[in-house]
Amino acid sequence: MTTRLLALLMLLHPAPQTAPAAPAAPEHATIAVATIADRARGLTRQDGFLPYYWDARKGQFLLEISRFGEEFLYGAGLAGGAGLLEASLDRGQSGALGVCRFERSGPRVLLVQLQTTQMSGADDPERARAVAESFPISVRASMPVEAEEGGRVLVDATAFLLADSQVLPILRASRVGDWKQDVARSAIHFDRTGAFPRNTEIEAVQTFVCDNPPPAVAAVLPDGHTMSLRAHHSFWKMPEPGFRTRIFDPRVGIISVRRVDHAARFTEPIEKYLTTRWRLQKKDPSAAVSEPVQPIVYYLDRAIPEPERTAIRQAALWWNHAFEEAGFRNAFVLKDLPEGATFLDARYSGIEWINRAERAWSVGDIQVDPRTGEILHGVARIDSHRRRTTARMWRNLQPPERGRACLAGDAPDLAFLAAGDPDAGEEKLVLERLAYLSAHEVGHTLGLEHNWAATTFGWGSVMDYLAPHIEERNGALDLSDAYPRDIGSYDRLAIAWAYTAEEDPARLDAIIRAAYAKGIVYPLESDPRWAEYDWGPDPVRWLATTQAVRRVILDHFGAGQLQRGEWVSSLQERFNLAYLYHRFGIQAAQQFVGGQFQTGAVAGDGQTPVAWVPAAKQKEALDLLLAALEPENLDIPDRILAALVPEPSGTAPTRERFASDAGPAFDRLTAARTLAALIVDPLLDSERAARLSLASGPDALTLDAALGRLVQSTWGARADGSERLAGLRRVAQRETLDAMMDLAARAETAPEVRAVVFARLERLRSELRARTPADPAAAAHVRQAVRDLSDFLEKPETRKPRARRIEAPPGRPIG
Numbered sequence: 001m002t003t004r005l006l007a008l009l010m011l012l013h014p015a016p017q018t019a020p021a022a023p024a025a026p027e028h029a030t031i032a033v034a035t036i037a038d039r040a041r042g043l044t045r046q047d048g049f050l051p052y053y054w055d056a057r058k059g060q061f062l063l064e065i066s067r068f069g070e071e072f073l074y075g076a077g078l079a080g081g082a083g084l085l086e087a088s089l090d091r092g093q094s095g096a097l098g099v100c101r102f103e104r105s106g107p108r109v110l111l112v113q114l115q116t117t118q119m120s121g122a123d124d125p126e127r128a129r130a131v132a133e134s135f136p137i138s139v140r141a142s143m144p145v146e147a148e149e150g151g152r153v154l155v156d157a158t159a160f161l162l163a164d165s166q167v168l169p170i171l172r173a174s175r176v177g178d179w180k181q182d183v184a185r186s187a188i189h190f191d192r193t194g195a196f197p198r199n200t201e202i203e204a205v206q207t208f209v210c211d212n213p214p215p216a217v218a219a220v221l222p223d224g225h226t227m228s229l230r231a232h233h234s235f236w237k238m239p240e241p242g243f244r245t246r247i248f249d250p251r252v253g254i255i256s257v258r259r260v261d262h263a264a265r266f267t268e269p270i271e272k273y274l275t276t277r278w279r280l281q282k283k284d285p286s287a288a289v290s291e292p293v294q295p296i297v298y299y300l301d302r303a304i305p306e307p308e309r310t311a312i313r314q315a316a317l318w319w320n321h322a323f324e325e326a327g328f329r330n331a332f333v334l335k336d337l338p339e340g341a342t343f344l345d346a347r348y349s350g351i352e353w354i355n356r357a358e359r360a361w362s363v364g365d366i367q368v369d370p371r372t373g374e375i376l377h378g379v380a381r382i383d384s385h386r387r388r389t390t391a392r393m394w395r396n397l398q399p400p401e402r403g404r405a406c407l408a409g410d411a412p413d414l415a416f417l418a419a420g421d422p423d424a425g426e427e428k429l430v431l432e433r434l435a436y437l438s439a440h441e442v443g444h445t446l447g448l449e450h451n452w453a454a455t456t457f458g459w460g461s462v463m464d465y466l467a468p469h470i471e472e473r474n475g476a477l478d479l480s481d482a483y484p485r486d487i488g489s490y491d492r493l494a495i496a497w498a499y500t501a502e503e504d505p506a507r508l509d510a511i512i513r514a515a516y517a518k519g520i521v522y523p524l525e526s527d528p529r530w531a532e533y534d535w536g537p538d539p540v541r542w543l544a545t546t547q548a549v550r551r552v553i554l555d556h557f558g559a560g561q562l563q564r565g566e567w568v569s570s571l572q573e574r575f576n577l578a579y580l581y582h583r584f585g586i587q588a589a590q591q592f593v594g595g596q597f598q599t600g601a602v603a604g605d606g607q608t609p610v611a612w613v614p615a616a617k618q619k620e621a622l623d624l625l626l627a628a629l630e631p632e633n634l635d636i637p638d639r640i641l642a643a644l645v646p647e648p649s650g651t652a653p654t655r656e657r658f659a660s661d662a663g664p665a666f667d668r669l670t671a672a673r674t675l676a677a678l679i680v681d682p683l684l685d686s687e688r689a690a691r692l693s694l695a696s697g698p699d700a701l702t703l704d705a706a707l708g709r710l711v712q713s714t715w716g717a718r719a720d721g722s723e724r725l726a727g728l729r730r731v732a733q734r735e736t737l738d739a740m741m742d743l744a745a746r747a748e749t750a751p752e753v754r755a756v757v758f759a760r761l762e763r764l765r766s767e768l769r770a771r772t773p774a775d776p777a778a779a780a781h782v783r784q785a786v787r788d789l790s791d792f793l794e795k796p797e798t799r800k801p802r803a804r805r806i807e808a809p810p811g812r813p814i815g
């Protein structure tokens, strides 16, 4: 496909290819420009893929262009990040690569990005032209010609290099004030600018100003309103021909490139998905396992501190275990990044360290040849804050007065934690989590997508979102198998399938079948097994497991876990990790209610394309969710409440803290409301309700039956033992009522669903009308519910879903 395409594009633009030394073309003849020798007198030529000169006197960056019409890759990225959670502008963030070429147009040279999704794929130039002319191209730059000589021209690229193409759209989409670029305060940044044989890299400081940045944004700007970022331009030589494309298979999660092939016969799909992978060829093609001709070489950021550095390095190398099985020895090589080098330079792929002040994501980025799917460059960016989230979680797990000798006696599996330095256990857990994160992000840069169903077959994949696997045993916590210590069976399958030298479709299919026969699965993202931060063969049972662990965590939680001198307010920073410890168990169970198993089935592979979750499993999930909604499970002990004090005056607030209807006082009812909403709202999602209304059969969990159970366990529950529990019950009742009214009011709710919900609401109103509780708070609560129900049922204009008033503290990323 590759070489045929190149030939085609040459056919379309033959003149510059065959006659590069034709400076006196008629349309340029009248333009009086200097020779390059004259213009560049006294300037130093930087030789490389795209040579350049810097004219310091005039402040002009001059590119020397000779190969008109020849294709190359161009992309823009960010070398310096904005340090913001609100807008995704990170250090080392790279944009997609586009296939480009330079075209001469009178006194200017255009940088033209070609169409790579719409492919003609045909040898016939007329058919190819018809495809090319049916879709647009993008002119990325128009640069004035400064000098010309012997087929080469010098263009002034300064304006193009200084102009922003990526930051303003992101700031605009993030709604963080009215930003504009100040070009006068933008300049070329020479530390990271250079021309090399295969690439030319140019960096520019671009300055953006805003009169009204939100406080969180203003806080990271030295002067409060000016943001100067470094943009990075990369011009890369096209990769050598010879890369073998591999057609995507829906049973293995490899990142794919979509192409529309207009030469495909009408009996074949017009869309083709190519898998992304590195070019890996055996040195000895006859050997079962061989060294590669060229290994995949990664570099480790010099900024990563120890002991994190060692953990990150070792886990990245786990991938060699998979490459061995794919037939390659030492396929993945990890070196230290040379001093002063940047991962934006095409020559350096690797693992980069991103400093963050708050909880945020790590990412694995790849840059691919859009024509073939060949990965040309990959950077795994590990966020520095993950260690802190893990450490907070670890602190929550500890019994009060940590390091006590009785720990080992109570739970043998915790012995390693109690032995010697009490911090050793914490560090071990934090480093294991970081190691897995390293393997995960590097996995993305090898072309792998997520597989969130992989914990259903053990530590099946580091490409899952992994929660620590912690179980409660006899009142203690077992952390002995908290994190994986290698890549999983699915990871080995994905690498074996994507990288094997085997090309025969039947043999590739056999690799997948053999793995699936051992219980490996890669279902669709909409399958309920696709559950993040869960563990075990049954994601529904994970809710029960996390409930049990949560009870132990809440028993331990409190000032007793603090060391002498620590601020007690720090407890509020990690209380959400304790109180909402089961939130991903809740999410996993919700997915099974009205859930449908869905596979990327291929005809003849024996997989069941779709199957509803059995009714008994759906009911089990619902029962566990309703149990989580019981007042005892919404409650917070007074012992903990007595220690939840906000941050000291004059210090910055944390977003880890629960919102409170009671202002600075921690409000246990607001916290309960937050938790109740996490349980009930997703259950009453419009699409889930529509799926439940499709259920049939004598034992089916219908929408009406599910609503009946929800109403029964909240409004129909027997009187609670104490006023405190009764108050929490009212929180669950109110949340149920509001969520049902929201479901009925939403525009996207199906008419069948709306009818069932209205019938349930009417029934609830008549039951509540008959109630006259003696307790004044309970009576007021019931009267309010009847009033709201009557308004909702009788006045259509009041039927609007609630606006989200209080957000739960962040849940992801965690683990």
Ligand SMILES: [Zn+2]
Pocket (backbone or CB within 6 Å): 440, 444, 450
């Ligand atoms: Zn990921």
